[in-house]
Amino acid sequence: MSDYIVAVTGGIASGKSEVTRRFEALGVTVADADIAARDAVAPGSSGLAEVVASFGEGILAPDGSLDRAAMRQHVFGDEAARRRLEAIIHPRVRAQLRATCEAAPGAYAIAAIPLLAEGGGREAYAWLDRILVVDVPAEVQQARLMARDGSDAALAQRMIAAQATREQRLAVADDVIVNDGPLAALQAHVEALDRLYRRLAVEARVGA
Incomplete structure (x- = not known):
């Protein structure tokens, strides 16, 4: 049973899925809001x-x-x-x-919530213990969307504008991964946060 729950959120084309895949590879259960x-x-x-x-x-x-x-x-x-x-x-x-998170094995579990800031943030998800934002500059989002989906610049800009702003997402963050570099750079960030969350989960249980 996991009684420590971390949300992972971020804007479109920020690399959220890649981050959660790397947590899963470390044995962490990820509950996906899109599937839910x-x-x-x-x-x-x-x-x-x-x-x-x-x-x-x-x-x-x-x-x-x-x-x-x-x-x-x-x-x-x-x-x-x-x-x-x-x-x-x-x-x-x-x-x-x-x-799903509370029933998961392991020290902690992750809830992947792309629209966390748009959906009420901490007030709507009061059971979250921590929020990790995968952050990229808007110009990186736009370039990735154009490369990934073949969309033009105007469409990519509209898709980005339809979501919360970068500032609104960062305002709810406890932790931030700036994912504007190569994918290989993510691993060290994920492993460091995994160690942090395991420690915090233990401390939360001891202090409960």
Whole structure:
């Protein structure tokens, strides 16, 4: 059982997934918010039933699953609709992340939450013990998005602007990895933080 939980967050194309993969390679359980969000509206789930009750059956695909493209179109540009959808999904995501982390073996567990700053930060995730932000300058994000997705500069800028600002993410950080160099440089950062989190987890248990 892990009673010490660390969140990993960061902007798009910051390298969050690479960081969490390296923690996993060290034996740390990682609970992924993107997976939890899919599970929250899986066929047969109470979440999907609530989404259908709120938005109608037009957001379902022929096989009964959520038609994500139709759902995006439904809430795009409609702030009230987006908030209604988030009110259904976010509590379920938070509950699943917490349960997965608390049930994990090892000294601590990680919750990978890309939109932590956007989703209420520490107030919404009061059960987090520490927050690690994977940080890169906006120009690095833009270059990576253009290389990764083949998007043009204007689209990449819009994708970055749709998220919290770099300053908003850093404001919630306990720890920061600046990931603007080669991937190989990440390993030393991850290993140092792994040692820190194991020590803090032990200290938290002793002090409990």
